Each structure stands twice: as C-alpha cells, then as structure tokens.
Amino acid sequence: MPKEKSRRDFIKKGIASTAVAMVAASDANAFSLKIPGRDKDDPKYIGQKGKHFVMVIDLRKCIGCQACTAACMVENQVPKGQHRTYVPEMEIGEFPDVRKGFLPQLCNHCDEPSCVSVCPTGATFKREDGIVVVDNTVCWGCGYCVEACPYDKRFINTETKVVDKCNFCAQRVDKGLLPACVETCVGGARIFGDLNDKNSEVSKLFNTYSHDVLKPEQGNKPQVFYIGLDDRLVEVLDATPVLDDWVRSKLKILEKEWVIYPEKGV
Ligand code: SF4
Ligand code: SF4
Ligand code: SF4
Numbered sequence: 001m002p003k004e005k006s007r008r009d010f011i012k013k014g015i016a017s018t019a020v021a022m023v024a025a026s027d028a029n030a031f032s033l034k035i036p037g038r039d040k041d042d043p044k045y046i047g048q049k050g051k052h053f054v055m056v057i058d059l060r061k062c063i064g065c066q067a068c069t070a071a072c073m074v075e076n077q078v079p080k081g082q083h084r085t086y087v088p089e090m091e092i093g094e095f096p097d098v099r100k101g102f103l104p105q106l107c108n109h110c111d112e113p114s115c116v117s118v119c120p121t122g123a124t125f126k127r128e129d130g131i132v133v134v135d136n137t138v139c140w141g142c143g144y145c146v147e148a149c150p151y152d153k154r155f156i157n158t159e160t161k162v163v164d165k166c167n168f169c170a171q172r173v174d175k176g177l178l179p180a181c182v183e184t185c186v187g188g189a190r191i192f193g194d195l196n197d198k199n200s201e202v203s204k205l206f207n208t209y210s211h212d213v214l215k216p217e218q219g220n221k222p223q224v225f226y227i228g229l230d231d232r233l234v235e236v237l238d239a240t241p242v243l244d245d246w247v248r249s250k251l252k253i254l255e256k257e258w259v260i261y262p263e264k265g266v
Contacts, residue, residue: 044127045128046128046129047127047130047170047174048129048173048174049128050196051194052129052194052223053109053173053193053195054130054192054193054202054224055190055192055202056191056201056205056206056224056225056226056227057104057189057224058188058191058209058227059102059103059227059229059233060228061189062102062104064087065186066087068085068181068182068190069083069086071180071183072106072166078164079158079159081158084165085104087105088105089102092230092232093232101232103233105153106166106181107132107149107154107165107224108151108213108222108223108224109166109222110132110221110223111130111220111221113126113132114220115145115146115149115154118147119144120142121138121139121142123136123140123162123163124145131167131168131170131173132167133170134165134167136160141156141161143163149165150220210227211226212229213226214226
C-alpha cells in the first residue's frame with residue numbers, strides 16, 4: 001500500500017478510536033481528557049510574545065559534518081539510534097557531472113501542523129512564537145502525530161516511551177541562547193531567529209535570497225526555509241529511507257495497545 005494512503009488510513013482509524021475512547025471516558029468518568037493547549041493565558045503556550053521563530057538552512061554552506069546531529073543528541077539526551085535532526089548525504093547528478101549534496105532535516109515547526117490537529121490529548125501544540133512542542137508529561141504515546149507528520153520528523157523515544165521531536169531547543173531559546181545545532185554548525189549553515197524582527201539575520205537572508213520549503217504540496221506551511229535547495233536533492237529525498245522507520249518497526253507502535261490511567265484523586 002502506498003505510504004501516504006496507509007498514513008491517511010491510520011489517521012482515520014485513530015480518530016475513530018479516539019472518539020470511542022472519549023465517549024467511554026465521559027460515560028465512565030474514569031479519566032480526564034483535559035486539553036492543556038486551550039488555556040490561552042498560560043505562558044507555556046505563548047512562548048515569547050510577538051516573536052515568530054524560524055530556521056533558515058543555507059545549503060551552500062552545509063559540509064555534511066554531522067556536528068549538528070551530535071550536538072542535538074547531547075543537548076536533548078536523544079537515545080542512541082534516534083535523531084531529532086540528521087543530515088543525509090546524497091549523490092546528485094550523473095558521471096562525470098556528479099557531486100555530493102547534504103540535506104539537513106528537522107521538524108519544520110509548520111504553521112499548519114497536521115501533527116497538532118490529530119493529537120487527542122493536547123500534548124503537542126504550537127506556541128504563539130511558532131515553536132511546535134510536545135509536553136511529554138501529557139503525551140500518552142499513541143503515535144497519531146508520528147503518522148500525521150508528512151516529514152517523518154517525530155518518533156517514539158525508546159527511553160521515555162512518548163513522542164519526541166525537535167523543539168527548536170526551546171529550553172535554550174527561552175534563556176536567550178541559540179539552539180544547540182545552530183551554535184555548533186561548523187559551516188554556519190543553520191541560522192535561527194525571529195522573522196518578525198526585520199533586522200534579524202533570518203529576516204535579512206529571507207529577504208535577500210530565494211528560499212524553498214520541503215514538500216510544499218502538503219499544505220503544512222513549514223517554517224524551516226532552505227537556501228540553495230537543488231531539485232535533484234528533493235527527488236532523492238522521496239526515495240530516502242527514514243531513520244524513524246527503524247524505531248517504528250522496533251516498537252511496533254501500530255499494534256500498540258492503549259493504556260489509559262485514571263486521573264490522580266479520581
Ligand atoms: S514537521 Fe511534522 S512534526 Fe514538525 S510541525 Fe510539521 S507536521 Fe508537525
Ligand atoms: S503521541 Fe503524544 S503528542 Fe502524539 S498524538 Fe499521541 S498524545 Fe499527542
Ligand atoms: S533546534 Fe535543537 S532540537 Fe531542533 S534539531 Fe537543533 S539541536 Fe535538535
């Protein structure tokens with residue numbers, strides 16, 4: 001079955017199961033399905049007011065060194081074999097006109113994130129400053145968001161057993177630091193900042209160079225912008241195996257049974 005079809009089928013089934021679970025919950029009053037992302041005044045959901053965080057990746061400068069991959073794993077304690085970001089190396093062109101290309105990838109912090117709309121618990125949400133995060137104390141690991149992301153940028157963390165993905169290093173950004181991958185990027189290819197600030201580096205790059213996003217046809221409006229994206233890299237992208245598939249096959253999340261815990265004090 002084509003992957004996109006199987007993904008859609010999975011989401012449909014998931015939403016149906018969730019609806020059943022919610023009805024059962026209200027009948028039995030056995031557990032809470034509070035949606036934390038709805039409390040508008042909570043600073044957790046606002047982030048940095050007035051800002052619009054994005055990343056620009058200048059592919060002309062990426063040398064494929066994987067310093068970003070390593071820095072991200074250390075900063076975010078990502079288990080061995082799993083990745084919030086990675087830089088596949090691809091061969092583009094044909095002999096004798098052939099060269100290596102690198103395509104750093106991470107969560108795109110989409111403006112219309114399909115991962116958020118399918119989440120039955122509100123564990124994943126988009127802050128007002130644009131960062132899409134997962135509250136791993138609320139996530140129950142159902143994996144709907146993993147299937148709903150057209151970029152395959154979510155995975156079930158083998159240690160926490162809930163969903164993980166790039167959070168633009170919000171724990172650093174909220175202290176005025178740069179994301180770990182940006183700070184360590186040897187070639188200066190990853191640039192992070194506030195697109196609402198017209199003097200920021202991202203704004204200047206955005207306004208100076210033409211830029212593209214991955215899979216624009218999905219309609220998610222990604223907020224990671226690439227400068228120098230070669231069409232041939234995109235063609236190879238669709239045929240590249242996704243690292244997260246390995247994790248899925250290991251955890252067999254498609255067959256995972258739901259475990260619903262009663263709310264404390266009920
Ligand atoms: S890239 Fe995937 S996980 Fe990230 S915001 Fe977009 S849909 Fe969600
Ligand atoms: S795995 Fe977690 S974040 Fe993803 S949809 Fe399920 S509850 Fe939401
Ligand atoms: S912004 Fe942080 S979490 Fe995201 S890829 Fe870079 S280092 Fe990893």
